[in-house]
Amino acid sequence: MDISDLVWRKSTRSSGNGGACVEIAHLPQAIATRDSKSPDGPRILLARDEFAALVTTLKH
Incomplete structure (x- = not known):
């Protein structure tokens, strides 16, 4: 899949x-x-478990 x-x-x-x-x-x-203000700008790719850990951290 192309980004x-x-x-x-x-x-x-x-x-x-x-x-x-x-x-x-x-x-x-x-x-x-x-x-969202820079849709052609940089993107960050996180493994699913890394993303889940980030969301958990941000919630706390």
Whole structure:
């Protein structure tokens, strides 16, 4: 799968925050993240377990 073919989504909780959103896209073995204000900018790929650990850390 080419990264340009990814389907990106924003959290429904991101509305009304002045555009400060992170988008994610699912890959078979990873989660891709990017800044919604810069869709052609850098992307970060995290293994699914790494992404889950990041979300858990951010929640605490």
